[in-house]
Amino acid sequence: MITFEKIRWKNFLSTGNSFTEIEFNRSPSTLVVGENGSGKSTMLDAVCFALFNKPFRKISKTQLINSINNKKLVVEIEFRVGLKEFKVVRGVKPNIFEVYCDGQMLDQDAAVRDTQKYLEESILKMNFKSFTQIVILGSASFTPFMQLPTASRREIIEDILDIEIFTTMNQVLRDKIAVLRDEIRDVETEVEVAKSKATVQRKYIEQLEKDKKIKVDKIKEKINELIEATTELETKLAETTSEKESHDDPKERKRKLDGLKDKLDSNLRKARKELDFYHNTEECPTCKQGLTHDFKEEKQKEKTTRIEELESGLSDMDSEYELVQKSIEVYDKIVTDIQDIQSDIISQERYKNRLTLELNEAETNVADIDEEKTKLKELAIELTETNKKKTEKGEEQHYNTAAGSLLKDTGIKTRVIRQYLPVINQLVNKYLAAMDFFVHFDLDEKFNETIKSRHRDKFSYSSFSEGEKQRIDLALLFTWRTIAKMKNSASTNLLLLDEVFDSSLDNNGVDYVMNLLHTIGEETNVFVISHKGDQLFDKFRNQIKFEKIRNYSVMS
Structure with a gap:
């Protein structure tokens, strides 16, 4: 499990040259409030930028730097994985990317791309797309699971089920098969030349x-x-x-x-x-x-x-x-x-x-x-060796083909997904019912949804109202977090909800969601960004307020 502990940033978007710091594990539930443009959603971009070198919202890298100071952008995030403490430091002007484990910086000579890959695959075990489906539910620049194409849905579920390794293996195997195919062609040419x-x-x-x-x-x-x-x-x-x-x-x-x-x-x-x-x-x-x-x-x-x-x-x-x-x-x-x-x-x-x-x-x-x-005997030996090599390559290709049939989407991954689909569908329907939305939601092996009402009428995601879509998105978010916790793959304490209560949910919907948030356990640290501070402040144990002072975003 990943336990996010702290994030701090400066010269990031509207934040000035002094660090703004948030402790993630201070309270199980935190309400983040502020006027429009005060910078309350900046934490979403800061978290994503620190971990994945891209903000949550569609903002270019040059626009991330505070336009007044225009330098020394720094974001630092600290988290724990098991018994190991990690810290990621990322900056612009100058460019900085440092990953620390238990106080020791990882290989400084490694390329930035290799370090980023190691961070995502070996430490976080999540990429940007999976992270934003499990940790963040936002209203801006966010594509809910149900609006993603099938390939992206599969990628997220594979990450959550910790079976993306089979995709990686399959890609490696395909590359190997392609190389082996060229090698077989070369060997066949060698055989013909030897003959x-x-x-x-x-x-x-x-x-x-x-x-x-x-x-x-x-x-x-x-x-x-x-x-x-x-x-x-x-x-x-x-x-x-x-x-x-x-x-x-x-x-x-x-x-x-x-x-x-x-x-x-x-x-x-x-x-x-x-x-x-x-x-x-x-x-x-x-x-x-x-x-x-x-x-x-x-x-x-x-x-x-x-x-x-x-x-x-x-x-x-x-x-x-x-x-x-x-x-x-x-x-x-x-x-x-x-x-x-x-x-x-x-x-x-x-x-x-x-x-x-x-x-x-x-x-x-x-x-x-x-x-x-004597030369002919040598050629015969060469031909025998080349034929032997061809046979070995053919056997290797046969084994690779057999392995490929297991690693492709219809192989092992489908079997694993088939085992978890009933659990996924059960959890989604459980969370929908908890939010007083009584429909039967079902994902098939190709990640296409079927939604039926109590009267067995079939619906699609797009046919629902925005509030109903919001509940489906929330149910899926909680489902992914539950599955991740079960698999101990992409499980994390952090949950960020951006203006979920402000747009499409009515008062009953807000109560249902709050009740649901209270059931997800003390190990989860929920941050809800909202304009409805006066209506929600008594429902949270902690509150953070952002405001604009002299064109700088300040946390109070």
Whole structure:
């Protein structure tokens, strides 16, 4: 429970540079009176400004500063929550916002917005809208619960029932789901990229293996072609060698012919020389005897015959020379062919050996493919991890969706509200009956009202008179305070009623409301702001009067 103890302000609206101070817990009931414009409603704005940085009425922040002094606006409010004492100090020109707990100021380095949020959510556990529904019932700049839209009605009731945490959780969860949805999209993209990388890598490896096979097959094919060509050459070499061996070496024969020719040439020269001797010589050079004519003719004839034989032999030898020369040419060609074949065989053997080395290298050198396969394994691991992450994100999304169905308005909150709605309706009707207003008021789960008369006729809030509306607003105000006290959520000792008795309530209505105020307990400190001081002063234990002195609002 929040127990408001004291508020003081200066240079606030029409208040001057001296503090005006009100003790909230001094009396169970206090009547606040004064002429119009005397500043009796200033306390409403001061309370709201101190706690929520905005006045109760629609007044801009610049208009809050006293127009004469125009500086050093300060509002201080003190209250107790359990055993802890709090004090909030807020000012303008200079700007001040300080929150004290048991005399120690809270984190000075925190942003103003964060401190305000902490004040509302962790200390007061009320926002401006809930506070003005539970603590204040005013006639100016005030929207009664029944005139609020459905969303605002829900917000107030959730605050009172202390279930706004589910709304906060739901918002956090929605933000988390939105972030998770983006993360899932990112992970799905990662999965697709990983799959694409793995596919490209797999195709690349297949192409490397295909290229390797094509290269190996081509080398093997070339080697086989070389083996076949070498075999053919070896066969041809054997045939040519056999052909060579089938021929005698014609050069030996030529050498024999050369020797025979030389011998014939020598004999021919000798025979010619002897013939010439017998032609030109008349006596023997040795014995000096004369040579007879017959002897000479016989010898000349003999030598001539010999010469003719030798010349015929040489002529026959020339024909033989031609045959031998042809044989030599054929023989030399066979030898050249054999050498050429042998050279081709050696070249092809060398080429085959080089191809064999290339084949061994191509078959055994798998470093590139192994490296790419290692990369593929790494990609597969990456894909597995990414799929695992995707699965985890999907499971988290599933759980979040399930949690979201519990946290949304139709989930846990509706169940809690459904439990309290009968109590709320019962209390509203109880307070209406206490104010002599006998209708049956009913709020449904969507916070739409149904109001029936004793004759079961249905009415809407807008169809009632202003006095009847005032009683409904008061009944709801007391109901919210009772529920808050039951829940110990937004329960407080302070109740501020601004001109509730001045406008729409008749004398009977005033008596009914006063009787109702007397039943709410000694723990409540009620402040009633009214023009009807002469009619109401004997109904309150304490009275505060505001008046204007030299254009400043002063409390007496």
